Each structure stands twice: as C-alpha cells, then as structure tokens.
Amino acid sequence: SQTIHQWPATLVQPVGSPLSLECTVEGTSNPNLYWYRQAAGRGLQLLFYSVGIGQISSEVPQNLSASRPQDRQFILSSKKLLLSDSGFYLCAWSVQPVAGQPQHFGDGTRLSIL
Amino acid sequence: DQQVKQNSPSLSVQEGRISILNCDYTNSMFDYFLWYKKYPAEGPTFLISISSIKDKNEDGRFTVFLNKSAKHLSLHIVPSQPGDSAVYFCAASGRGSNYKLTFGKGTLLTVNP
Numbered sequence: 511s512q513t514i515h516q517w518p519a520t521l522v523q524p525v526g527s528p529l530s531l532e533c534t535v536e537g538t539s540n541p542n543l544y545w546y547r548q549a550a551g552r553g554l555q556l557l558f559y560s561v562g563i564g565q566i567s568s569e570v571p572q573n574l575s576a577s578r579p580q581d582r583q584f585i586l587s588s589k590k591l592l593l594s595d596s597g598f599y600l601c602a603w604s605v606q607p608v609a610g611q612p613q614h615f616g617d618g619t620r621l622s623i624l
Numbered sequence: 625d626q627q628v629k630q631n632s633p634s635l636s637v638q639e640g641r642i643s644i645l646n647c648d649y650t651n652s653m654f655d656y657f658l659w660y661k662k663y664p665a666e667g668p669t670f671l672i673s674i675s676s677i678k679d680k681n682e683d684g685r686f687t688v689f690l691n692k693s694a695k696h697l698s699l700h701i702v703p704s705q706p707g708d709s710a711v712y713f714c715a716a717s718g719r720g721s722n723y724k725l726t727f728g729k730g731t732l733l734t735v736n737p
C-alpha cells in the first residue's frame with residue numbers, strides 16, 4: 511500500500527532563517543506531488559505541484575520554492591523565512607492525472623515563525 | 625475569488641442524527657467533487673467523491689448529493705457518531721486541470737454523545 515511521510519511534525523524558526531521540509535511517498539511510482547499551506551481559519555491553498563522529477567509548477571507568488579530531486583521525494587524550501595510563512599504545511603500525492611483522482615495527504619508540518 | 629464555498633464554519637449534531645454539510649461552487653468547469661475529513665494535527669483524509677454526471681454517490685454512512693443547476697453539493701452522514709467530529713473540506717477539480725483541487729475553508733462538525 512502507498513504511504514506518505516512528512517517531517518518534521520512541528521518546527522519553530524526565527525524570521526530570516528532558512529527552511530527545508532521533506533516529503534516522501536512509498537508504494538507508488540511517478541506520482542503527482544503537491545505542497546499545500548493551511549493558514550489559521552483558511553482553507554487549503556495549493557503552493558506547488560509536480561508531475562515528474564525536476565518539474566515544478568508554482569501556483570502563487572511567494573517566498574518559498576519547491577524541488578523534486580527524486581521520483582518520490584518533494585522538498586519545500588525557503589532561503590529567508592517571513593512571519594507570514596507561518597502555517598500548517600501539507601504534502602500530498604495522487605496518481606497521474608485522471609479526472610477526479612483523490613489526493614492523499616501526509617500528516618503535515620506545523621511551522622511557527624518567531 | 626473563492627470558487628468553492630462552505631458557508632457554515634461549524635455544525636453541531638446529536639449522536640445518531642443526520643449531519644448535513646453544504647458546499648457551493650461558482651466555476652461551471654468543475655466536473656469532480658470530493659469531500660475530505662480532517663482531525664487536528666493530521667492531514668485530510670479522502671472520504672467520498674462524485675462526478676458531475678451523477679447526482680448521488682453513497683458509501684456506507686456517507687452520501688454526497690450534487691445539484692448542478694444550483695452549483696451545490698452536500699454531504700450527509702447518517703447516523704452521526706462522535707468519531708465523525710472533525711473538519712470537513714469540500715474540494716473540486718475541473719476538466720483541463722485534473723491535478724489541481726480547489727478547496728473550501730472547511731466546516732467543523734461536532735457530534736455530541
């Protein structure tokens with residue numbers, strides 16, 4: 511069966527520090543991968559998605575970047591964190607595009623910027 | 625512009641009764657709709673989906689109804705159980721952008737024993 515792992519579960523970082531969040535998927539190959547952010551009281555906002563190694567699409571202008579160095583690894587990064595980067599970050603995967611395919615989420619990282 | 629709207633931030637129901645969670649959308653290009661359930665400090669879990677060619681889909685205690693003309697869908701949970709207490713997100717995807725889901729802000733369901 512397929513599983514998705516995200517770490518760390520919680521992270522407290524000072525403003526201006528770098529960030530690296532990692533997500534890996536097991537039990538499937540060539541998945542679509544996604545990074546979402548949920549700010550307090552808001553829905554899930556899609557930040558990045560990837561349909562293959564090295565292929566990243568950004569959905570919203572922001573202080574973050576994403577990379578996919580391996581088929582089942584997705585990394586969310588920042589060189590300098592802002593206060594507004596606080597939130598709950600979720601990684602998700604799905605099979606290659608077929609209409610209505612659900613996305614499957616990891617347990618998320620709670621990021622607090624001080 | 626919010627394309628998927630869940631206008632009720634919270635809902636409280638007695639155990640054993642029906643829970644009805646509502647969702648409205650504005651984009652007529654959406655052709656699949658999904659419901660997710662989320663517990664605190666966990667990622668959302670896929671519950672049930674419906675294609676725009678159907679008006680009802682049922683899976684155990686969960687039924688989703690779609691009214692395309694009204695651009696409205698609802699999730700019915702019968703009977704409701706305390707373990708159903710969670711945030712429920714409605715999501716939609718459209719033809720031509722199959723790998724993107726647009727989510728509503730969620731509704732917090734509390735089922736009281």
